[in-house]
Amino acid sequence: MRPSRKSMGVPLHSHQAIQFKLADMETQVEAARLLVRQAAASHDADRADKQLSSIAKLFASEMASRVGWDSIQIHGGAGYTKDVCVERLVRDNKLCEIGEGSSEVQRMLIARAEYAKRSA
Numbered sequence: 277m278r279p280s281r282k283s284m285g286v287p288l289h290s291h292q293a294i295q296f297k298l299a300d301m302e303t304q305v306e307a308a309r310l311l312v313r314q315a316a317a318s319h320d321a322d323r324a325d326k327q328l329s330s331i332a333k334l335f336a337s338e339m340a341s342r343v344g345w346d347s348i349q350i351h352g353g354a355g356y357t358k359d360v361c362v363e364r365l366v367r368d369n370k371l372c373e374i375g376e377g378s379s380e381v382q383r384m385l386i387a388r389a390e391y392a393k394r395s396a
């Protein structure tokens with residue numbers, strides 16, 4: 277966020293609507309971080325949990341797009357331009373929803389693993 281940017285005479289971050297958006301963004305980032313760490317820990321412990329890896333990959337990559345779009349919104353018109361880096365981050369992140377197992381494929385793997393667990 278551009279700390280110097282003011283609207284209606286006050287910094288952007290003083291507006292509750294912006295604070296709520298930032299809080300939701302931070303919550304999603306932290307949730308993704310925890311999922312990724314948990315999945316990595318299961319691999320490190322030689323107890324690789326493939327379903328958890330898919331959950332972490334799906335949530336983190338889609339979260340980054342959602343948070344990226346929110347970031348563009350907070351930056352206003354400047355966020356839509358190449359003057360600030362967020363539009364590039366959103367474009368670059370889209371590949372994370374496609375490569376190394378697309379979101380659709382991750383959802384199939386998660387559902388299949390869940391079905392296998394519940395019917396075992």
Ligand SMILES: Cc1cc2nc3c(=O)[nH]c(=O)nc-3n(C[C@H](O)[C@H](O)[C@H](O)COP(=O)(O)OP(=O)(O)OC[C@H]3O[C@@H](n4cnc5c(N)ncnc54)[C@H](O)[C@@H]3O)c2cc1C
Nearest residue numbers: 368370371372373374375376377378379380381382383384
């Ligand atoms: C910039 C870039 C770099 C890349 N780098 C690499 C790389 O280094 N190594 C590598 O191996 N690959 C790489 N890829 C390829 C990438 O892994 C594939 O694009 C990805 O796996 C999707 O395959 P596809 O493009 O053939 O899409 P398709 O398989 O044609 O799928 C198209 C869409 O349909 C969905 N879909 C497909 N099958 C199903 C199904 N059964 N059920 C529901 N939905 C389905 C997909 O999720 C996707 O949304 C790269 C791609 C890009 C754009």
